[in-house]
Amino acid sequence: MVNISFEGTESFLSRQPDKKDVQAAFDTLVNRTGAGNDFTGWIDLPENYDKEEFARIKQAAARICSDSKALVVVGIGGSYLGARAVIELLRSPNYNALPKNTPDIYFAGNGISGDALTDIITMLGDRDFSVNVISKSGTTTEPAIAFRIFKQLLERKYGAEGARSRIYATTDRARGALKTLADREGYESFVVPDDVGGRYSVLTAVGLLPIACAGIDIDRLMQGARDERTEIRFRGIESAAVQYAATRQALAQQGKSIEILAAFEPAFRFMAEWWKQLYGESEGKDGKGIFPASVDLTPDLHSMGQYIQDGQRMLQETFVFFSHASASVSVPADEENLDGLNYLAGREMSYINEKAMEATMAAHISGGVPVTQIRLARICEEEVGALIYFFEFACGVSGYLSGVNPFNQPGVEAYKKNMFHLLGKPGY
């Protein structure tokens, strides 16, 4: 369960968030009466997800694990970040390099770098691999380019027939270029639901298939999300998620326009990237929006830490801390103690990390940065599922509180139009 503490923000709030506004935003979200309500399927998804498809996802993952040493996941934005985030957090940022009985996972088609794509081809070598192509339309440029290339590689290696059984398409239920191709070729297909936008889709097949291929228990992941949803339904605006939304908006109204998400595990780096998409893309509209940034602590205390402590005072910080570490590593004793570290001899690193967290929180608060503290028990499927739902729900409330539609992204069309024109795409 997601626990939250606002003790580090109270002294900064000149007035508490207006309960009526918070209730209104909450009601708008759960009653589906606000802008973008067509894209609120994620709210009840942990209960009403497609159970048959869920079982098929697990079967597909089992098949991939048995016939492939590598999985290439082709997708961009919401069709990529969530899966990478969860895999790196629940397995490791070094997942591919560590011993395991699941395939290596490579993320392609999330940019236009030939170097990055070439690296993946090199790393695949001549190993058996499969491809999960994730694209609602099938026409988004970056994944479409990568899919052409990896499909060609599969066909050269396995023939057209063999390639077909190694391509898994996550796409629109009924329409679009990828759905058309998948139906014709007989790719095993999964659905990007019509009522769940990309950045809210990690708990759909979009995220779940790659995540399952990494050996993660997606039943437990979904259970965690379901429990957090239950908690929010029970507590309403007093829930941690809604209070987080209300607090960050209230702080923003007092000029804390940048929110820095700070975690104390390097494995959290891509969860922070996922969070930045979720909040940045949901709220960055109409000249508004808290600017989302992230740091990796304690490393970045030796980097951005100076700015957080003493720079412009437009910051609010949100810590994410896991109370119980996985690994048990303690500081060795040393006879000579030249480095002065013997006062820590025998201490667990997790204990030192926690004291560093507390110390940093106090320092930043003294420096004028309000700090919200999110705590989870440990890095495990249930807690990560809960955190995902927590952030998704809070984002919806936060967006409505700030007066935007949290579920569209009209701004991303501008560069695309320009790009298609420069590339000579017909019609542009």
Next chain:
Amino acid sequence: MVNISFEGTESFLSRQPDKKDVQAAFDTLVNRTGAGNDFTGWIDLPENYDKEEFARIKQAAARICSDSKALVVVGIGGSYLGARAVIELLRSPNYNALPKNTPDIYFAGNGISGDALTDIITMLGDRDFSVNVISKSGTTTEPAIAFRIFKQLLERKYGAEGARSRIYATTDRARGALKTLADREGYESFVVPDDVGGRYSVLTAVGLLPIACAGIDIDRLMQGARDERTEIRFRGIESAAVQYAATRQALAQQGKSIEILAAFEPAFRFMAEWWKQLYGESEGKDGKGIFPASVDLTPDLHSMGQYIQDGQRMLQETFVFFSHASASVSVPADEENLDGLNYLAGREMSYINEKAMEATMAAHISGGVPVTQIRLARICEEEVGALIYFFEFACGVSGYLSGVNPFNQPGVEAYKKNMFHLLGKPGY
């Protein structure tokens, strides 16, 4: 050579930076007359670096390459980020996984995560390895913890004598816990110069030894820095570096308080982290400072792109683009063209990436975000060395323009004091 274009900023500047102020900041820097002038050794380092030590670095790297399959680099902040940034950019973010005739490189002691440290030990396996411990004082907590653990591992594997020949210490020239230990044990040692602060130290032994171990030509890297220094000395305040500094400050004075560094190669991710330390730690003082953030394009156009296009208009953006890509990858043709991509068939991905960059620049400018464009010829040692020096020099000028000491970091003491108190360190 670092080329820069301000065509994307001109329409935003209500008035050009004041030449007198810019000249004054430049003079203060190059004449060493400003605050922190004790730490300006990096200015002339590409000319006056220790040539004997430089040769020893290369010899040490050769030894490590011959007797080790892995190198563990222990260090934090400036003793870590620069090396990782350069290795990932010049070799690959997937360096360890790619075929090569140099050792795998792992970065330890840059945080207090037991999970991260345990991962490294697992990945080392029973392979031969060496350790480069980088710490001016030898007492910074995170690397001190990691060094105790890896030194112990080395001693268990090779005995005390064998371990000594596999430890390379980069530390103070004369004093401190690590220097004392290194002298006594006979570790090959290198110098963290007294007049170069951590975030400015990548072109000292701090960065150069790990970088050389990755097979990178450090002569060429230094040559690039030297050439950029020559360019700046020749052009003075009209140089790209000074104009970048002046422009970013001028934009900040008009309310563009966040600078987003945007590159079009995922390999640049840690260069951006290095840049954030350089600028954040130099300028985040006295309630001032442009807030440094970064994005990876085009991936983040499907993430933070909405915010950049339409969110709060307090943003300025700096693009970094490499004109010539390393890999040559073109888009395959497809008979059926279901994905509509045939208009790109045969096009190089590098061409498409460049059009995406131009399209994005135009879109963001239309949206109200000034865009400075930094261009380099290609990802190679000379260009990367030049870019490093460019950013370092510009940072010094920028800091003085904003009225701070760019070369200290007093704010990082606050959390440390708290942490030592909570941990029961004697004296706290």
